[in-house]
Amino acid sequence: MPLNPLMLTEKEIIDGCKAGKSNAQKALFLKYGPIMLSVCRRYARHQMEAEDFVQDGFIKVFRHIDKFKEESKLGTWIRRIMINNALKHVSKSAFKRESIGIADNYDQDIDAGTYAKLSAEEIMKLVNELPTGYKIVFNLYAIEGYSHKEIAEQLEIGESTSRSQLLKARRMLQEKFIELQKIAV
Template sequence: MGEISNTDLLNLVQACIREDRESQKKLYKLFYGYAMSICLRYSQTREEATEVLNDGFLKIFTKVSKYNPEKSFKGWVRRIMINTALDNYRHNLKHYYAHDVTELEPDTTIQSVEAQLGYEDLIRLVQELSPAYRTVFNLYVIDGYTHEEIAEILSISVGTSKSNLSKARANLQARLKKSLKDEYRKYA
């Protein structure tokens, strides 16, 4: 996200309220990277993330007059993108299938390999999680929601939220370990 003063941002928001297309384009470019990083975490593919991103920006532009200038605009964008990703998840829930976790080896932790993998690699691994695991993982680990809040948002039980998080972590650990073994084989 480029640097922009609060005053310039508020002027840009006001122009977007007036439906000024150039200002909407500037706002889109200004927040594209930040918003896309959120959408990628909640989506299985880049195409799905782009769809969520575009839906999110549509919501931003149609609801920009409801933005409270006393609060962070970046935080407002974040909340809209997360909610749009969750709407997409709920809409596509009937198409998703839960994946069983097999062959887990508990000696590998996310923290132990995080430094060895790049951001793109981690996002790719999170995207490979089943939608239910990916959504709970993102809400809890990345976005700081409690299990009670996640249960309410997704209309699941607190126990299901905790179980999905546990399975997501285990699945990521297994995938991270496999990824490291594959990397090792490449250079061995």
């Protein structure tokens, strides 16, 4: 096995991690750490919390690497662990009914140029401003591709609650986009 962790193949990384070799663990962290930090950042309130989620998540990855089935993708398996870990840290109260007034103007058309002017970072900033429950359901559905059934099982909420929180998240984002459009004019 090469001494430089960046020179390891994915198979060598997996085998090395299963054997408890620190250079393989380092290689795994270097390869997937930055990606998983961006995943966890979508569920965390701030950067330090996301870093805690990643650290805790990698401990779980190393502890359970022997359960990894090599016919699946390693990155997908790690991502699932990171998301599950982040969600366990989120307060259950985040998914209780949140009654936030939503104006009746959510059906207004939004100029497509408004979206185009926003960077991915600006859009994620707006998503992060959503109430916690809305933000998590929005991220799981719109970004991670979970179904409402999967979200309901993962968060121990009803499918209708998942749908409702997604709808409210979209409406709130639409309001924020409308406000940005007004400011831009």
